Amino acid sequence: MNTQFITIFRALSFILLALALCSLIFIAAGFSAFELFESIINGAFLRNGAMKHALRWAAPLFITSIGVIISFRAGYFNIGAQGQFYIGAIFAAFTAEWLNGSPAFIVVPACFMAGALGGALWALWPGLLRLKSGADEVITTLMGNFLASLILIYVTGGPLKDPSGSGQQASSRPLDAAYRIGNSYELSPTIIMIAISLGLIMWVLANRTAFGVVSGLAGRNATMVEWQGAKLMSVGLASFLISGGLAGIAGTVELMGPNGRLAAGFLPAHGFTAILIALVANLSIAGAAVAALFFGGLASAALYLPVMSGLPASAIEIINAAIALFITAKSKFLDMFFSLGSIKWKK
Template identity: 70%
Template sequence: MKDSLTTVVRSLIFVAFALILCALVFQFAGYNALTMLWAVADGAFLRSGAIEQSLRWALPLFITAVGVGISFRAGFFNIGAQGQFYVGAICAAFAAEAFKGGPAFLVIPALLISGMLGGALWALWPGLLRLRSGTDEVITTLMGNFMAGLLLVYVTSGPLKDPSGSGQQASSRPLDAAYRISDSLGLSPTIIAIAAAVGILMWLLVNRTAFGVLASLAGRNGTMVEWQGARLWKLGLSSFLISGALAGLAGTIEFMGPNGRIASGFLPAHGFTAILIALVANLSVLGTAAAAVFFGGLASAALYLPIMAGLPAAAIDIINAAIALFITARSKLVDRVLRFGGRPS
């Protein structure tokens, strides 16, 4: 209990440090830092309707980030969430073409499943390469992101091209309204239900199954688990596939929900924000939910800032980058602050 509390406090301190750093940057850039931070808070959570907007961004991010957390726990640094997110959306879009005209209660689940399979497929080959020949999954999944991005350009300007498109950004033909799971605002009972189901299932998997315990042991010390008789590849590959499937599911939700189509280069930062969320949450499922709401809020504020407050949307990128900086540096400073007044157990 104390452990998880420490984790929460640590993450909050990371974020606080990052915000202070950003305030300094804004101040130097000639903005009023306090106004800027206030506008971010306002855009994310305070103004009316802000919470709904933040959740619209938070839920898909949560789904992807939970998956990232599961692969990280098992010791696989799957940083290919972005590519898996794209491939999931692409597979769902192809499935939508194939199943066109079918009854919605069959087609909608079929599309969701196709998206998950697509995402899992995009995690399968780096996983196999790692387990078969030891190829570093950080490199392969990173390359996979670029490949998926190019694949998206191809399908949206080739096989799935919307002939009526204006041409500025290639995109697919829109999904039939019957199969949409939300309007363009992007928050609907279906999406909330999917995110909740993912959250509960993954929490159970991580905290209440033998798999969860063993995968976590394997992630920290694979050799030890091998000497216990576990088959590492089984634990590792399934974690990898789950993370891919969830990223694919998030891509499918964006396709079937708020976007209604896929466009080349859409949501280019989704996967990386999800990794950041998983790290801020220290890979816990509940922590991921909280962090996703926070980063969802930032994403929503990014749209609000230029329109409502006349401030650059890039402010949000700076905040994200600052948080990433502190999280990845595993700041000793924060550990010292936490130790203050008592020894760590």
């Protein structure tokens, strides 16, 4: 329990440090840091209905982030969640188009399966390249993100193009209302249920299956696992596929829920925020639920800020960037501080 407490304390400290850095930037830019933070907290969590909006953004982020956690735990830095998210949404959109007219109880599950398949496929090739020939998955999955963005532009401007569109942003035809599992103005219980059940399944996978323990060991010391006779191929590939599949499901959720259609370049930071959530949560599934709520709140605050208080939404991006900076920097000083702290606590 002690170590968990330290983990939480650590994540909070990183966030506080990041916010301290942000307030300096805000002040330098001529804003009142206090006013900004007040508006952000207000917009994210306190104002009427804020929690609903936070949840709306948190649910898909959570789904993608638990996928990221599965691959990171196995030692594979799949940073292609964004691309897998797009390809998942594209597969789902094609499926909806193809099955258009069929009853919803067929179309909706089919779209989810297609979305998971699309995301998994977009993680499959970097996974194979990594495991067969050792190609660095950081590079390949990153490239995969750009490719997926371009494919999305092509699809929304080509095969799935909405002819009645304004021309400002290429997008697909809106989904038939019968197939929507949520909308942009109220919270969808279906989406929350999907997120919770996927979270539970992944928690069981990580903590209560042989796969969870073996992939965790392989992530920290692959040589040892090989000397125990494991073939890293199957464990590694499974991590890639699960990771991509979850991002694909998140893409499907966005398509069939709040968005209702595919638009070129929609939610361009989704996958990266999910990685941030995974890191802030220290690769714990339960931690990711909390972290997703926090970042979901920030995302909804980004919409609220300019409208309600006339403050720039980019403040949220600065906060995200600062947290990323601190969480990835692994400050030596902080680690020293925490190791000292843990010794004290033990006594």
